[in-house]
Every structure is written in structure tokens, then in C-alpha cells.
Amino acid sequence: MIPVVDLTRIVEWVKNVGADIIKWVALRTLLLAIVTTLVPMAIYHGWLLIQEQLFTFLQGQMSGDLWSGTIIQLTGIGAWLAEQLKFQESFMVLASALSFRFVLGFFRR
Numbered sequence: 001m002i003p004v005v006d007l008t009r010i011v012e013w014v015k016n017v018g019a020d021i022i023k024w025v026a027l028r029t030l031l032l033a034i035v036t037t038l039v040p041m042a043i044y045h046g047w048l049l050i051q052e053q054l055f056t057f058l059q060g061q062m063s064g065d066l067w068s069g070t071i072i073q074l075t076g077i078g079a080w081l082a083e084q085l086k087f088q089e090s091f092m093v094l095a096s097a098l099s100f101r102f103v104l105g106f107f108r109r
Helices: 007-061 065-084 087-108
Strands: none
Touching (some): 007 087, 065 087
């Protein structure tokens, strides 16, 4: 007796496995894209919010002409120094590197 092979079942199984692999790769790619773009931006905006609240608090605590001018000058010097040292760009690169490490942990599992 000759065994009968149902070729349509094999083709359907290969198609389902291929679709599952494509879905898995698409999900991993989407996670990688989200983590590498949105997480560093969220961290940076959170850092800016903390800085803004800190300077608002310092200006409220140190009232008077002498302290107000000093805080404004220190803020200007800090901004100039951060611009010269490329603080924003280096912070974004650091946050991206950390998020890459986090995402690459998904692929090891």
C-alpha cells in the first residue's frame, strides 16, 4: 500500500509558520524602534522638567535683586556650558545605548 501525503496540509503548515515568524520579527522590530526613539526622548524631557522645577524652586527661595541676577547668570553659564559640551546630544546617545542594551536582552531569550 502506498502512503498518501496530503500536500495541502503541509503547504498550509509552512504558510502558518512563516506568518508566525514574520509577526515575531515585526513585533521585535516595533519594540526596538519604540525603545530606541521614544525612551531616550522621554528620559530627556523628564530631565528637563526636573531642571525647570529646580530653577523655579531656587528662584522662589532666593528672592531679591542680588540672588535673582545670580541665578539667571548661573543658568546662562550652565546653558552655555551644556551647549559647548554637547550635553543634549551626548545624553541622547547614552540613553539610546542603554535602550539598545535593554532591547538586545529580548533577543537573547
